[in-house]
Amino acid sequence: MIDNLDKNILNALTENARLSYAEIAKANRVSPATVHVRVEKMRKAGIITGAKLSIDPRKLGFDICCFIGIILRQAGDYPSALEKLKALPEVTEAYYTTGQYSVLIKVLVRNIDDLQKLLIERLQVIDEIQSTETLISLQTPIQRTIQAT
Amino acid sequence: MIDNLDKNILNALTENARLSYAEIAKANRVSPATVHVRVEKMRKAGIITGAKLSIDPRKLGFDICCFIGIILRQAGDYPSALEKLKALPEVTEAYYTTGQYSVLIKVLVRNIDDLQKLLIERLQVIDEIQSTETLISLQTPIQRTIQAT
DNA sequence: ACTGAAAGGTAAAAGGG
DNA sequence: CCCTTTTACCTTTCAGT
Numbered sequence: 572m573i574d575n576l577d578k579n580i581l582n583a584l585t586e587n588a589r590l591s592y593a594e595i596a597k598a599n600r601v602s603p604a605t606v607h608v609r610v611e612k613m614r615k616a617g618i619i620t621g622a623k624l625s626i627d628p629r630k631l632g633f634d635i636c637c638f639i640g641i642i643l644r645q646a647g648d649y650p651s652a653l654e655k656l657k658a659l660p661e662v663t664e665a666y667y668t669t670g671q672y673s674v675l676i677k678v679l680v681r682n683i684d685d686l687q688k689l690l691i692e693r694l695q696v697i698d699e700i701q702s703t704e705t706l707i708s709l710q711t712p713i714q715r716t717i718q719a720t
Numbered sequence: 721m722i723d724n725l726d727k728n729i730l731n732a733l734t735e736n737a738r739l740s741y742a743e744i745a746k747a748n749r750v751s752p753a754t755v756h757v758r759v760e761k762m763r764k765a766g767i768i769t770g771a772k773l774s775i776d777p778r779k780l781g782f783d784i785c786c787f788i789g790i791i792l793r794q795a796g797d798y799p800s801a802l803e804k805l806k807a808l809p810e811v812t813e814a815y816y817t818t819g820q821y822s823v824l825i826k827v828l829v830r831n832i833d834d835l836q837k838l839l840i841e842r843l844q845v846i847d848e849i850q851s852t853e854t855l856i857s858l859q860t861p862i863q864r865t866i867q868a869t
Numbered sequence: 870a871c872t873g874a875a876a877g878g879t880a881a882a883a884g885g886g
Numbered sequence: 887c888c889c890t891t892t893t894a895c896c897t898t899t900c901a902g903t
Contacts, residue, residue: 619775666855705819
């Protein structure tokens with residue numbers, strides 16, 4: 572399926588997506604054309620889905636990161652609740668989960684006031700939501716990508 | 721601090737980090753060199769922290785994504801617990817949080833067996849950890865970056 | 870399937886308004 | 887502060903092995 576060269580290319584690019592194919596090629600003693608072919612192959616296979624710039628949300632004024640565990644009234648409420656969550660730009664991630672909560676979302680907001688408004692005026696008014704539990708993230712000490720092995 | 725051009729560049733690149741400066745320049749009716757200067761400025765300011773390849777973990781055999789809420793025995797246990805969590809490659813994210821849990825981690829594993837082994841043999845044996853609660857993510861319907869506004 | 874060379878395009882640096 | 891120009895490098899393609 573994927574060999575060592577593929578893995579090395581993936582691991583190099585997941586660290587730094589703007590690394591040139593030429594440099595990766597040199598490190599792996601192959602030609603830049605080969606790196607190009609491999610990347611295209613993995614893109615077509617759906618292994619590589621894109622490349623995103625990493626930005627520091629705090630530098631853009633989003634000082635608060637938190638997770639909100641959402642408990643829905645009924646399991647069947649999930650699709651319509653999701654549509655309403657998608658409409659909130661502060662919600663950057665959502666996970667449909669088993670366990671404690673039905674949905675776990677990650678939100679970025681500018682300050683505590685914005686968080687409070689989001690919770691009271693835009694989340695808790697959603698009919699499908701029974702209750703929410705907020706976990707404010709004080710620090711993000713680990714942030715990395717899975718290594719291809 | 722940052723103007724509209726900066727914001728447009730950020731939003732374009734957060735969507736697709738391999739977009740060429742020439743294309744961004746054309747869309748904003750400025751020269752490619754200007755885009756380059758702005759990007760460098762934002763990199764030096766710490767707004768842009770890097771670029772990462774997005775990959776599909778399932779295509780690499782990591783079929784299970786879950787969040788684990790960790791309750792520590794004592795608040796002071798955090799630094800040493802964190803070091804032990806960093807040593808586990810399956811832990812891709814960690815958040816130090818207020819509320820329900822002390823630490824929330826995101827883990828990627830290949831299958832249920834690996835999850836069970838991780839929980840029992842490598843997490844619950846950590847002295848600083850009092851208890852854990854696992855939320856298995858069945859689906860990730862929202863995954864996006866904050867928009868600069 | 871990889872390589873090497875060729876063509877086109879892009880990034881980065883320098884100079885001018 | 888932004889533009890144009892320039893140079894060097896990079897990506898991408900294709901014929902050949």
